Structure formats: structure tokens, C-alpha cells
Amino acid sequence: MNGRASSRTERESRLLQAFVQLADTLVDDYDVVDVLHRLVEHCVLLLDATAAGLMLSDQRGGLRVLAHSSAQTEMLELFQLKAGEGPCLECVHSGEPVHVPDLAAETQRWPRFAPRALEEGFASVHAVPMRLRRETIGTLNLFRRETGPLVQEDLLVVRALADTATIGILQERAIRRGEVVTEQLQTAxxxxxxxxxxxxxxxxxxxxxxxxxxxxxxxxxxxxxxxxxxxxxxxxxxxxxxxxxxxxxxxxxxx
The missing domain is CATH 1.10.10 (Arc Repressor Mutant, subunit A)
Known part of the structure; x- marks a missing residue:
């Protein structure tokens, strides 16, 4: 087996492990904080991302940083909340993915966030909503040191990871009624x-x-x-x- 094939097999094995761990949340009691930290770690291992973070909505409609792959990522996510601008906030508010292949071109769009992210060494950001039907409960965010879009395969993987994690956070009754399980979210x-x-x-x-x-x-x-x-x-x-x-x-x- 050549190096490329071996690398792909290893990636597929890690991807399978990630989905197995997330699927366990659907049928068993689980530690939601640890699961979401594992999720962002999987994103860094599996995808073309330098760092990853995750925000969830609280009971008052605000956003909180719940998981991050590094302290640097946490600070950048918190800065978005403080500044009231950035791709992750736009993602939550619109319920649609926000892909930013070149942050340097977005300084007018986000005059506070974009320069700060560039100072931290990040050149592109991709935010994917954690959404069930019409309810957006948070966002999964990928930060990269290189400019350019994510490849289609990575886009599909991060979308699937976000969707699976979202279902794992919501209880079956809430899924039927299309409501967020605010008690479980607030506990986390x-x-x-x-x-x-x-x-x-x-x-x-x-x-x-x-x-x-x-x-x-x-x-x-x-x-x-x-x-x-x-x-x-x-x-x-x-x-x-x-x-x-x-x-x-x-x-x-x-x-």
C-alpha cells in the first residue's frame, strides 16, 4: 500500500470513529461537553482546518462558545461575540453556511473581526450551521491558515458532522415538535x-x-x-x- 492510499485509509478510519462516537449520543446517555470537544478535535484531524470551534445558543437567544480546539480559537470566537460581527454570527443568524476563502478581502464586511483573525494568523474561515429543520441552535466553525475554499469532500464531511451532532443534542420529542431542548442545552x-x-x-x-x-x-x-x-x-x-x-x-x- 503506498503512502497516499495508507493516508486515505487512516482518514476513513478516523472518519468512521467520529461518526460512531456521535451516533452513540443518539442511543445512550452521554457527556455533551466532552462530545462537542471531540467533535472539534475530529474536525482538525479529518479536515483541511488549522483549528475549530463551536458555538451554541443559550435560553436567552444569545450565543456561547462551548467547544474549541485551542485557546487561540476560543479567544477568537469570544472576540466575535464581543464585537458583534463575524462569519460565525452571520451563520447562526442566517441559518446558512458562511464560507470566507480570503479574510483579507473582508475587512470592510467585518472591520473588527477580520483584522483580528488575520493578526492571529488565520487566512480563511468556514462556518456551518447546526440546524434541524428551521431551528438553528449553533454553528461549527473551521479556521485555516491558508486562503482558498474547502474541497467538496471536506464540505460534505463537516456538514454531516454538524448535522449528526445537532441531532445528538436534541431529544426525540423535541425533534417531533421542531423545538430545541433548551434544558439540555442550558445544562451544557x-x-x-x-x-x-x-x-x-x-x-x-x-x-x-x-x-x-x-x-x-x-x-x-x-x-x-x-x-x-x-x-x-x-x-x-x-x-x-x-x-x-x-x-x-x-x-x-x-x-
Whole structure:
């Protein structure tokens, strides 16, 4: 088998793993925060993307950053929300994909976001809505350091990943009625708050970067077959000591 064929086989295997993990959310209890972090990681591994992020709508109609492949991506997504402009916001508001093959050509369209993204080293962005029928609950966003469009195969994959993740977030009754399950979405958003607090505790105790602290938290939760939010809460309230988790500091945290 030549290198190209081997690479394609490996990609197909990873793609199958990604869809199997997302499909599990349809039939079993699952940790939505961890699932969505795995989703953005799959996007970086499988697609021609440097980084990926995911925003979800909250109960008040606002948007929150729920998953990201790097701290840099999180900050750029948060900057969009603060600036009130950018491809990801347009994607959510329109319910349609927003493809930006050259950010340098969009400085008038997004005078605050485009220069900031370029400063961070990104040259193109592709935002895909997480939508069921007429309801858009969020957006899956790909950031690239190269200009140019995504190839058709990658466009199909990211659309399918976004659609599968959307269905996994919605309950069967809500699917029938065409409504968003706001309680489940809000639980995920609230969980993110305590997870951020736990990351801070670990970062301080172990002199870690925030991304390193998150990987420690994920590894400990996965090794114990527990939810991220449960472990985070115990750490924040003192039921777990940071040292109990820091033993997993060198865990891979791979999906």
C-alpha cells in the first residue's frame, strides 16, 4: 500500500470513529461537553482546518462558545461575540453556511473581526450551521491558515458532522415538535462554567496553561468513566484535591 492510499485509509478510519462516537449520543446517555470537544478535535484531524470551534445558543437567544480546539480559537470566537460581527454570527443568524476563502478581502464586511483573525494568523474561515429543520441552535466553525475554499469532500464531511451532532443534542420529542431542548442545552452551558473554574484551580495548583489543565481534567474524567462537569464540581468545592488529578498530567486526552 503506498503512502497516499495508507493516508486515505487512516482518514476513513478516523472518519468512521467520529461518526460512531456521535451516533452513540443518539442511543445512550452521554457527556455533551466532552462530545462537542471531540467533535472539534475530529474536525482538525479529518479536515483541511488549522483549528475549530463551536458555538451554541443559550435560553436567552444569545450565543456561547462551548467547544474549541485551542485557546487561540476560543479567544477568537469570544472576540466575535464581543464585537458583534463575524462569519460565525452571520451563520447562526442566517441559518446558512458562511464560507470566507480570503479574510483579507473582508475587512470592510467585518472591520473588527477580520483584522483580528488575520493578526492571529488565520487566512480563511468556514462556518456551518447546526440546524434541524428551521431551528438553528449553533454553528461549527473551521479556521485555516491558508486562503482558498474547502474541497467538496471536506464540505460534505463537516456538514454531516454538524448535522449528526445537532441531532445528538436534541431529544426525540423535541425533534417531533421542531423545538430545541433548551434544558439540555442550558445544562451544557452551565457545565462549561464550572469546568472553566476547575481549569483555573488546576492551572494554579500545577503551574499549567489552561489548555493543559483542561486535558488533565478530561483524562481524569475519562479514566474514571465520569462526566467532566461532575469531576469539575468536586474539584471546585474541594471534594477532590488538585494533586489527585495532576497524576494524569501526562495523559494524552485523545479521543
Amino acid at each position: 452551558l452551565n457545565s462549561r462554567v464550572v469546568i472553566e473554574q476547575a481549569k483555573g484551580v488546576l492551572a494554579l495548583a500545577g503551574s499549567l496553561e489552561m489548555e493543559q489543565a483542561f486535558q488533565v481534567l478530561r483524562t481524569y474524567a475519562r479514566n474514571g468513566g465520569r462526566r467532566l462537569a461532575e469531576v469539575a464540581r468536586e474539584l471546585v468545592v474541594g471534594e477532590l484535591r488538585p494533586q489527585q488529578l495532576l497524576g494524569t498530567k501526562h495523559g494524552s486526552g485523545d479521543a
